[in-house]
Amino acid sequence: MDSYCVFGHPIEHSKSPWIQTRFAELTGQKLQYEKTKVPLDAFSATVHAFRNAGGKGCNVTLPFKTEAAALATQYSPRVALAQACNTLKFDGEHIYGENTDGLGLVTDLVRNAGFKLQGRRILLIGAGGAAAGVLGPLLTEKPLSIWVANRSVDKAIQLAARHASLAASEGVDCRAFGLTHEAILSHSFDLVINASSSSLNNAALPIPASVLQANGLACDLMYGPAAQAFMEWALTHGTEARDGLGMLVEQAAASFQLWRGVLPPTQQVLADLRALISPSQ
Ligand code: NDP
Numbered sequence: 001m002d003s004y005c006v007f008g009h010p011i012e013h014s015k016s017p018w019i020q021t022r023f024a025e026l027t028g029q030k031l032q033y034e035k036t037k038v039p040l041d042a043f044s045a046t047v048h049a050f051r052n053a054g055g056k057g058c059n060v061t062l063p064f065k066t067e068a069a070a071l072a073t074q075y076s077p078r079v080a081l082a083q084a085c086n087t088l089k090f091d092g093e094h095i096y097g098e099n100t101d102g103l104g105l106v107t108d109l110v111r112n113a114g115f116k117l118q119g120r121r122i123l124l125i126g127a128g129g130a131a132a133g134v135l136g137p138l139l140t141e142k143p144l145s146i147w148v149a150n151r152s153v154d155k156a157i158q159l160a161a162r163h164a165s166l167a168a169s170e171g172v173d174c175r176a177f178g179l180t181h182e183a184i185l186s187h188s189f190d191l192v193i194n195a196s197s198s199s200l201n202n203a204a205l206p207i208p209a210s211v212l213q214a215n216g217l218a219c220d221l222m223y224g225p226a227a228q229a230f231m232e233w234a235l236t237h238g239t240e241a242r243d244g245l246g247m248l249v250e251q252a253a254a255s256f257q258l259w260r261g262v263l264p265p266t267q268q269v270l271a272d273l274r275a276l277i278s279p280s281q
Contacts, residue, residue, distance in 0.1 A: 002031045004259065005050055008061035011037040015273060016059050019252045022272070023264035031056075031260070043067045047088065057089040057259045059252075065099075065129045072097025081162060082132040087255040098258055101130060102137030104251025105193075105221070105244075110141070112246045112270070115191065115217050117141035123189040123211055124148045125179065126196030127155035130221050134195060135159060135174075139166050145173035147189075149207075151196070153178035180206055188213045192234070194220040199227050209237040220244060224277050245277070246270055 006016040012035075020033040038046045043064045050058065060068040065084035069075065072085055075097035079085045085097040109115045120143045124131055127150035138146055146167070150156035153176065160167075160176035167174035177184050188211055198205050199222035212218060218234035220227040221244035231241035249270045257263045 002056045003050075003054060004031060004033045004057050004059075005055060006033075006035045006059040006061060007038045007043065007046060007050075007064060008035075009038050009040055009063065011035045011061070014061065015248065015277070016061075016252060018276075019249060019269060019273065020256060022269045023253065023256045026269070027256075027260070027262050027264050029260050029262065038064065044071055047071060051090045051095070055090060057087070057255075059255055060086050060088065062129070065133075069097055069099075071095055078102060078133075078136050081136040081166065082129075083162075084129045084132050086133065086251065087258060089258055096258075098255070099133045100251040100254035100258070101133030101247070102135070103254045104249075105134045105219075105247040106137045106141060107250040107254075108242075108246030109191075109217075109219065112250070112267075113217065113240075113242055117143050117191070119144050120190040121187075122146045122191045122193065123184065123187075125192070125194050125198075125205060125207070126150055127152070127159045127176075128195070128197065130197075131195040132159055134193070134221075135163050136166060139163060139170050139172050139174065142170050143172055143191075145175075147184065147187075148174070148176045149179045149181065149184050150176075151179050153181075184211065187211065188216075190216045192216070192218045192239075194218070194222070194230055197222075199230050202226065202229075204229065204233070209233070212237050212239040214238045216240070217242060221247060223248060245274055249273060 069085040078099045087098040089096040148156045156176035219242040220230040223243040223245040227243040234241040
């Protein structure tokens with residue numbers, strides 16, 4: 001049976017084996033998918049050992065996405081821009097790298113939430129691996145603007161600079177700021193994406209509710225109980241709120257399609273997963 005795995009540290013929390021096993025059941029694909037906690041200094045050796053033992057591909061999560069991009073011998077333009085990779089496919093002598101995080105977010109926002117991105121003003125908070133993975137795919141949806149705001153402004157500037165050429169070709173006003181820059185505090189946005197790990201760290205973002213719009217959307221890439229405070233903050237101020245669970249399922253579906261050539265159905269899997277991790281249960 002074809003074998004896949006998700007590698008990370010920590011990894012106990014990962015829902016990827018549950019999601020990928022459900023996709024395999026729903027598409028009639030025979031595969032096994034496991035999770036492995038990798039010692040911090042052993043990512044490359046662990047992936048090569050898995051590949052040599054016959055593994056067909058893997059997902060990669062914190063803190064190894066940058067190392068995964070370096071391991072790939074061929075990769076997509078998304079990986080080149082993000083400099084981070086969450087999916088590897090072992091293809092003969094090659095290791096192909098893809099980043100499905102942004103594809104997952106865009107699919108969740110556009111298809112699952114029915115939120116059109118074209119022509120919108122977007123605030124992207126964070127400049128870590130998640131923000132790097134989603135910026136390129138968001139730009140290709142041709143919003144009016146994407147302003148990247150990060151606690152450490154240098155990282156936001158570097159991220160926006162790497163995407164400057166894509167932003168120009170898509171006609172998007174892409175800029176970088178410190179998180180509490182006056183320009184951020186004095187504007188409102190159709191879509192506010194929290195791609196920082198503030199929710200993971202149980203910290204509130206130091207931004208006022210004036211960045212939200214009544215008919216807009218606020219999305220935290222975190223999910224489960226940790227995302228509730230951000231979502232409640234948005235809902236309290238009249239803005240629709242969404243967590244990152246749909247992105248999680250959609251990015252997994254894009255990985256599955258890369259490996260198996262079949263796009264799995266996601267709606268039932270998302271509903272079942274939401275019931276499984278609902279804070280009310
Ligand atoms: P990284 O560690 O790479 O980056 C963390 C980012 O968050 C940095 O920009 C950091 O700023 C910022 N940050 C951390 N704490 C705070 C805070 N208290 N206030 C403001 N900014 C803060 O993490 P990732 O980018 O990989 O992950 C970010 C989030 O996205 C996590 O919650 C993760 O769970 C989620 N995620 C969800 C996915 C999904 O499928 N739904 C997929 C991938 C990630 P600075 O640079 O100043 O340190």
